Amino acid sequence: MGVVVRVAPRRAARGLGRGRLRDAWRLARARRAARDLFRDREPLVSVLIPTYNRGRLLTERALASVLRQTYPRFEVVIVGDACTDDTADRVAAVGDARVRFVNLPTRTRYPEDPWHRWLVVGTGPANHALALARGRWFAYLDDDDEFSADHIEVLLRACLDHRLEFAYGVTEMEFAPGVWHRVGAFPPAPGRICHAAVVYASHLRVFRYDPECWRRNEPNDWNLWRRMWAAGVRMGFVDHVVARHYLEGRYREPLTPPVANGARRSLAALVPRGLRRVVRRALGQAQGSATGPDGRPEWEYVPEGWRARDPGLTGWNVPSVVAAQYGKWPRFVALVQGAGPLGIYHEAATLSNTSAVAHHSVMTYGYVLGLAAGRRARVSILDWGGGLGHYYVFGRALRPDLALDYYVADVPLLCQAGQAVLSEVRFSADPAEYLARPYDLVMASGALHYAEDWKAMVAALARVSRPYLYVTRLPLVQRAPSFVVVQRPAAHGYATEYLGWFLNRDEFLTHMADLGTRLVREFLVDERPVTVGAPEQAAFWGFLFDCRGRAPSATP
The missing domain is CATH 3.90.550.10 (Spore Coat Polysaccharide Biosynthesis Protein SpsA; Chain A)
Structure with a gap:
C-alpha cells in the first residue's frame, strides 16, 4: 500500500x-x-x-x-x-x-x-x-x-x-x-x-x-x-x-428517452469535440442496407445537415457503449496477445481475428508507430476518441520493445472504464489537459468525422503533433460536397445513434495543406458503408501527415 x-x-x-x-x-x-488538525x-x-x-x-x-x-x-x-x-x-x-x-x-x-x-x-x-x-x-x-x-x-x-x-x-x-x-x-x-x-x-x-x-x-x-x-x-x-x-439506480436499467435526451445535451459539453454531438434522429424506414432492431438503416443521409438543436435529436447512451466494449475486453486482449493474425475489429458484435479490413488498419498502425518512434526507445501518443485504449494494446503487441507514453481522450465514462483496465494509460476528457502538450504521434481512428467542427478539431490536433498526425477510418466521397449522416451502430451492441460527416476528399486534403501539414502517405482501409439516400457512397481512408511545417495561423 x-x-x-x-x-x-x-x-x-x-x-x-x-x-x-x-x-x-x-x-x-x-x-x-484548524491549526491543530493533526494533533489528535x-x-x-x-x-x-x-x-x-x-x-x-x-x-x-x-x-x-x-x-x-x-x-x-x-x-x-x-x-x-x-x-x-x-x-x-x-x-x-x-x-x-x-x-x-x-x-x-x-x-x-x-x-x-x-x-x-x-x-x-x-x-x-x-x-x-x-x-x-x-x-x-x-x-x-x-x-x-x-x-x-x-x-x-x-x-x-x-x-x-x-x-x-x-x-x-x-x-x-x-x-x-x-x-x-x-x-x-x-x-x-x-x-x-x-x-x-x-x-x-x-x-x-x-x-x-x-x-x-x-x-x-x-x-x-x-x-x-x-x-x-x-x-x-x-x-x-x-x-x-x-x-x-455499485451500478444500482444509474446504469443497471436501460436509459429512458428523457434521460438519453438529457445525456445528449449534457455530455456534449464534457466530451472531446469529435464525439460532441451525439444524437438520435427519427428518420423513416429504408431498404437495402443493414438495419437495427427497429428496422431503420445503420447509415442514413441527413439532408438537413448538422442541426444541433433539432428537437428530433436525442441522447447518446454512453453506458451502452461502455458495457458493450467492456464486455468484449477480455476476448480482445486474449486475441491480441495470442499468436494469430491481428485482424481484430474491436467494435464487432462478435470478436474474431480474421477481418481483412481490421488487419489493414492494425498493420498500418504498426508502420506509423515505427515511423514515429524512429530509433528511440520511447514514444508519446495521443489517441483522440480512443475509447478504452484498444490501440495501446495493439501497440504493445506490434512493438513490445517500445515504451509507450499513451494518452487517450474520450468521454468521461469511457475514460473511467478505460482507466480501470489500463492503469498505465492516461485518460482525459478535458481538452485543456490533453491538448496542453506535444506528442510524437497524434491519432484519430474512426473519430474525426464525428466532430461537428471537424476543421477546428483537426487543426487543434495538428498543433500538438510533433511531428506526426495519423487520421484513419475517415469516410470520404470523391465528387459530392461534404454531407451529414446518422449512424445507428446497433450491430456493435450500442443502443445509440450519432451524427457524422462524410467528407469530400479534396476539401479535407486542401484544409490539411492550408494548415501547413505535409501528406506523408495514404492508406487504403477498404471499408464501404451502405448509406441510404446519400448523394454518393463513401469509402474509408487513412492519412499520415507531417506537421513540422504547420503554419502558426492554423491554430484554432
Whole structure:
C-alpha cells in the first residue's frame, strides 16, 4: 500500500477566476481555524450519507459497511431528502447510538431535465449533513455503495501521517452487472476518483456541494473535488481498495428517452469535440442496407445537415457503449496477445481475428508507430476518441520493445472504464489537459468525422503533433460536397445513434495543406458503408501527415 502526495500548485491571486479566488480565500481562513488538525491521533470521523427512499439498501449495505469499520471513533449522519418510505424505521431498528437520521421536511428542488437532475441529485441532503456533522474528519457514502472494513483507518492514517487535508483510495466499480474493476489514480481527475473513496478534513466544509453545477455539465462530486484541488487543498492518493461502487439506480436499467435526451445535451459539453454531438434522429424506414432492431438503416443521409438543436435529436447512451466494449475486453486482449493474425475489429458484435479490413488498419498502425518512434526507445501518443485504449494494446503487441507514453481522450465514462483496465494509460476528457502538450504521434481512428467542427478539431490536433498526425477510418466521397449522416451502430451492441460527416476528399486534403501539414502517405482501409439516400457512397481512408511545417495561423 503506497501513498502519493502532491499539493496543487500555488496561484497568484490575479491568476484566479472569481470562483477560484473565493474558494482559495475560504480555504485560507478555514485553515487558520484548524491549526491543530493533526494533533489528535484518534479524532471523531463523521460519515455522511444522503438518501432518498432506499431504506433497505441503506441499512443492509451502506450503513452495515460503516458499522464494520476497524476504526472505532465515528458517527454516521444520514439525511433523508424527504423520504416517504420506511427509511426512518429501518435506521431506528439498527439501534446504534452513533447513527443519527434526519429527514428533511420537503424534497430538494432539482432540475426537471433527468440528466441534469442526476448531476446534482443529493446535493441538498449532502449539504445539510455537512452542517450537522461534529467530526474533525468527513467521509462520504452513497446509500447504495459500501466501504471496505478499513476505509476510515487507512485514509485517516494517510492524512495524519502525511499531513494531508484530503485522501482518497481505490474503488472497486461495477461497470456492467457482475463485472468489477478497480478505479483510482493520481492526480485526481474524472475516472480516477470516486466519491465513496474519500476522507477529508472538516474545515473543508467551506466547499459545499453546488446545486448549480449541472450548468457546467459536471457531476456534483467531481465539481467539489475539482474546486478543492484548484484552491490548493493538500491531497494524497492511497493505492488500496477502500470502497465498492455499485451500478444500482444509474446504469443497471436501460436509459429512458428523457434521460438519453438529457445525456445528449449534457455530455456534449464534457466530451472531446469529435464525439460532441451525439444524437438520435427519427428518420423513416429504408431498404437495402443493414438495419437495427427497429428496422431503420445503420447509415442514413441527413439532408438537413448538422442541426444541433433539432428537437428530433436525442441522447447518446454512453453506458451502452461502455458495457458493450467492456464486455468484449477480455476476448480482445486474449486475441491480441495470442499468436494469430491481428485482424481484430474491436467494435464487432462478435470478436474474431480474421477481418481483412481490421488487419489493414492494425498493420498500418504498426508502420506509423515505427515511423514515429524512429530509433528511440520511447514514444508519446495521443489517441483522440480512443475509447478504452484498444490501440495501446495493439501497440504493445506490434512493438513490445517500445515504451509507450499513451494518452487517450474520450468521454468521461469511457475514460473511467478505460482507466480501470489500463492503469498505465492516461485518460482525459478535458481538452485543456490533453491538448496542453506535444506528442510524437497524434491519432484519430474512426473519430474525426464525428466532430461537428471537424476543421477546428483537426487543426487543434495538428498543433500538438510533433511531428506526426495519423487520421484513419475517415469516410470520404470523391465528387459530392461534404454531407451529414446518422449512424445507428446497433450491430456493435450500442443502443445509440450519432451524427457524422462524410467528407469530400479534396476539401479535407486542401484544409490539411492550408494548415501547413505535409501528406506523408495514404492508406487504403477498404471499408464501404451502405448509406441510404446519400448523394454518393463513401469509402474509408487513412492519412499520415507531417506537421513540422504547420503554419502558426492554423491554430484554432
